[in-house]
Amino acid sequence: MSMWLIIGVVIIALLGIIAGKNKKPRQQHTPIHAKAILTRREQQFFAVLQQAMPRAYIFPQVSFSAILTTKGFYTRSQFNRKIADFVLCDQDLEIVAIIELDDRSHQGREQQDAARDAMLHEAGYAVLRYTQIPSAGQLQKDLYKYFK
Template sequence: MPHLSQIIFFVIGCFASFALMCLVFPNLFTRKQTFYPKPVITNFESRLFKRLNEAFPHHHVLAQVAFSALITHDNMKMRAKFNRKVTDFVLLDQSYKVIAIIELDDPTHIGKEQEDAERDAMLIAAGYMVMRYTEIPTVRQLQRDLK
């Protein structure tokens, strides 16, 4: 059976260890939420954003538009399928009507073709034209594609 002095030393040791851990790792026992800024669009996407504005100077180009701003569904389970999805660009005419949704696929999309097709299918089912590019198109190509 341990002596009282051994128990006291054990308890003091535990408290000392806990205090040391709190000093060395101050966030160990707290759920501190730190928020950081991030770019709205990538450098690659910014080139297409500029090109879209050149090709359609009398239109509005929106970047990073949530699917939930574009489509809805009566079934909550179906809404969950697009709840956290975002389009790269939306082209609006002067009366703010959607002309097209433009997606720019960089190398991170390799292997995600099925997922991209499902995303496109939802938008197309809602009546939108979806254009998908793997490289930055020319002004003429954009104008031709989005006639």
């Protein structure tokens, strides 16, 4: 009888070891740090944009979920974690244009950018993309047709 007891204890111990190895590692809290809302380059662009469009409301880093909606979960999952660099609104807070400032990280991601733009266009938004910071005059010229 004691032999069966020893075998039982060994089996239970082995099962405990095996079960322990299959457990996911405990997730631990990592420190949270403050982060600037805009990079230095985006800050420079924001200043030029303000100069070019002083009567527009400019909202940086806007979640697509704040400006797009759909009833289907699959479609929502295509945009719910995306961010627009700048959303320009008129005096009535109607969205006039979405502006993206592309840097080197966008090289090779043209298809993803086109898919993002297609979603915004489907919702009726104008999308402007810049790889370099344009002058205030160029921005005024590019945005003139969108403001009433």
